[in-house]
Amino acid sequence: xxxxxxxxxxxxxxxxxxxxxxxxxxxxxxxxxxxxxxxxxxxxxxxxxxxxxxxxxxxxxxxxxxxxxxxxxxxxxxxxxxxxxxxxxxxxxxxxxxxxxxxxxxxxxxxxxxxxxxxxxxxxxxxxxxxxxxxxxxxxxxxxxxxxxxxxxxxxxxxxxxxxxxxxxxxxxxxxxxxxxxxxxxxxxxxxxxxxxxxxxxxxxxxxxxxxxxxxxxxx
Amino acid sequence: xxxxxxxxxxxxxxxxxxxxxxxxxxxxxxxxxxxxxxxxxxxxxxxxxxxxxxxxxxxxxxxxxxxxxxxxxxxxxxxxxxxxxxxxxxxxxxxxxxxxxxxxxxxxxxxx
Numbered sequence: 001x002x003x004x005x006x007x008x009x010x011x012x013x014x015x016x017x018x019x020x021x022x023x024x025x026x027x028x029x030x031x032x033x034x035x036x037x038x039x040x041x042x043x044x045x046x047x048x049x050x051x052x053x054x055x056x057x058x059x060x061x062x063x064x065x066x067x068x069x070x071x072x073x074x075x076x077x078x079x080x081x082x083x084x085x086x087x088x089x090x091x092x093x094x095x096x097x098x099x100x101x102x103x104x105x106x107x108x109x110x111x112x113x114x115x116x117x118x119x120x121x122x123x124x125x126x127x128x129x130x131x132x133x134x135x136x137x138x139x140x141x142x143x144x145x146x147x148x149x150x151x152x153x154x155x156x157x158x159x160x161x162x163x164x165x166x167x168x169x170x171x172x173x174x175x176x177x178x179x180x181x182x183x184x185x186x187x188x189x190x191x192x193x194x195x196x197x198x199x200x201x202x203x204x205x206x207x208x209x210x211x212x213x214x215x216x217x218x219x220x
Numbered sequence: 221x222x223x224x225x226x227x228x229x230x231x232x233x234x235x236x237x238x239x240x241x242x243x244x245x246x247x248x249x250x251x252x253x254x255x256x257x258x259x260x261x262x263x264x265x266x267x268x269x270x271x272x273x274x275x276x277x278x279x280x281x282x283x284x285x286x287x288x289x290x291x292x293x294x295x296x297x298x299x300x301x302x303x304x305x306x307x308x309x310x311x312x313x314x315x316x317x318x319x320x321x322x323x324x325x326x327x328x329x330x331x332x
Contacts, residue, residue, distance in 0.1 A: 067320045
């Protein structure tokens with residue numbers, strides 16, 4: 001079974017080598033999509049053993065993930081994992097995330113910070129932004145998942161063929177969940193841990209996501 | 221009356237610009253006729269402003285016809301901005317597709 005991990009990266013020279021090295025033991029190929037970085041992300045990722053796809057100009061995390069998916073499909077991947085470049089996820093949890101797909105119990109697996117394992121989330125994120133994101137998911141798309149904005153996920157080949165990410169920036173998280181439900185894929189959530197080195201999406205970022213989602217509903 | 225004359229002069233100025241652009245072949249035939257139609261309607265609205273005043277009154281607007289024209293213009297502008305936004309979003313998507321195809325092609329070629 002061919003497992004490929006896609007890591008979108010934009011100016012992640014500080015962490016990319018470490019992340020690639022941590023992920024490599026758990027997969028057959030690590031694909032770093034360098035989204036128009038100005039630093040040495042590409043070279044460092046390559047040296048660490050990753051295949052590097054390079055966007056000539058910055059296109060956003062969603063666009064980079066779709067590039068990685070399309071490439072992984074051409075490489076005949078059976079399982080595709082999405083993983084962040086900022087060293088917030090734990091690579092040792094990759095086997096847990098892909099297990100439901102390998103056992104053919106799910107087509108799509110989403111990592112969640114709100115199941116048994118408890119990540120130390122910033123207070124505002126846990127008690128304001130996440131409940132708000134859950135509400136938006138429910139109102140706009142009728143989706144109920146414990147973690148509405150998690151970048152650690154795995155696709156079966158079938159799921160990667162069915163889910164085409166059009167949201168180029170951070171609204172892709174909601175879009176992927178929505179498309180997974182709309183495509184009637186078998187969906188599973190597994191507990192994962194996230195170690196925060198920085199805050200991530202703030203309130204204005206959240207508003208931008210909502211704007212992108214509404215615009216995405218208009219532009220088909 | 222003077223205001224109407226001034227407005228007509230402004231329209232004539234803009235129309236000469238369009239004629240100029242057309243002569244230099246900087247705009248297409250369709251675009252030329254679209255703008256000609258637009259300025260013709262604007263001229264008619266200025267010439268028949270009194271009738272538009274009455275129309276505004278009949279439609280229940282408390283202010284004058286020129287205000288009604290302004291409302292319509294703002295609505296038209298909103299619509300145009302929205303159309304532009306959609307067009308930009310589509311172009312962005314096309315740029316992403318090009319960038320993506322180049323990235324995948326380059327990596328596949330390097331791998332060979």
